[in-house]
Amino acid sequence: xxxxxxxxxxxAPLFRANVDTDAIIPSREMxxxxxxxxxxxxxxxxxxxxxxxxxxxxxxxxxxxPFRQAPILLAGANFGCGSSREHAVWALKDYGVRxxxxxSFGAIFQGNCVRNGILPLVLxxxxxxxxxxxxxxxxxxxxxxxxxxxSADGRTLSFSIPPADREMLLEGLDAIxxxxxxxxAIKEFEGAYRTRHPWMFA
Numbered sequence: 001x002x003x004x005x006x007x008x009x010x011x012a013p014l015f016r017a018n019v020d021t022d023a024i025i026p027s028r029e030m031x032x033x034x035x036x037x038x039x040x041x042x043x044x045x046x047x048x049x050x051x052x053x054x055x056x057x058x059x060x061x062x063x064x065x066p067f068r069q070a071p072i073l074l075a076g077a078n079f080g081c082g083s084s085r086e087h088a089v090w091a092l093k094d095y096g097v098r099x100x101x102x103x104s105f106g107a108i109f110q111g112n113c114v115r116n117g118i119l120p121l122v123l124x125x126x127x128x129x130x131x132x133x134x135x136x137x138x139x140x141x142x143x144x145x146x147x148x149x150x151s152a153d154g155r156t157l158s159f160s161i162p163p164a165d166r167e168m169l170l171e172g173l174d175a176i177x178x179x180x181x182x183x184x185a186i187k188e189f190e191g192a193y194r195t196r197h198p199w200m201f202a
Contacts, residue, residue: 020082080109
C-alpha cells in the first residue's frame with residue numbers, strides 16, 4: 001500500500017450530505033473482476049449525462065477545470081454511508097483520490113479508506129464549508145505527520161486521527177503488515193507461553 005505522509009493537490013468541492021456508497025459507485029459499475037478501472041464508474045450517475053455511452057455531464061464538478069482528477073474531495077456529513085461495499089473506496093482510489101475531507105463518515109467506509117491508503121480526514125462542518133468556499137486552482141497541503149491542513153486561503157487547520165489508522169497510512173501498511181511489525185514480540189510471547197504451559201503443546 002502506498003504511504004500517505006504529505007499530499008498537495010487540488011480539492012474538489014462535493015459538499016453534499018449523506019452521499020452513500022451506491023452513489024459513489026452504482027452496483028451496475030461493479031462487474032469487473034479487478035479493482036483496476038473502477039474509477040471510471042465512480043459517481044457515474046452524476047458524472048455522465050448518458051451513462052451507457054459515458055457522455056460527461058459538464059455541470060458535475062469533477063468534469064470541470066481545475067477539479068478534474070483532483071486527489072482531494074471536500075464532502076458533506078456522513079460521506080460513504082449505506083452499504084459496506086469496499087468497491088466505493090476502490091473506485092475513489094482508482095480515480096486518484098487520496099484524501100476525503102468531511103465532517104463525518106460512514107463507519108465501515110472510513111475503515112475501508114484507511115485499509116486502502118485513503119485518508120478520511122474529519123474537520124468540523126464550518127471548516128469544511130470554508131474550504132469549499134475557497135476551492136479553486138490553489139492546492140491544499142495535507143500533512144499527516146504534523147496532523148495539519150494548509151488551506152488555499154492561507155490558514156492552517158489541525159485534525160486528529162486514531163493512532164493505529166495514522167500508523168497504517170504513514171507506513172503504508174495494511175492490518176497484516178501492522179501485525180507483522182510486531183512479529184518478534186509475538187514470537188517472544190508464544191515462546192514464554194509454551195514454557196509456562198507445556199502440557200498444552202504435548
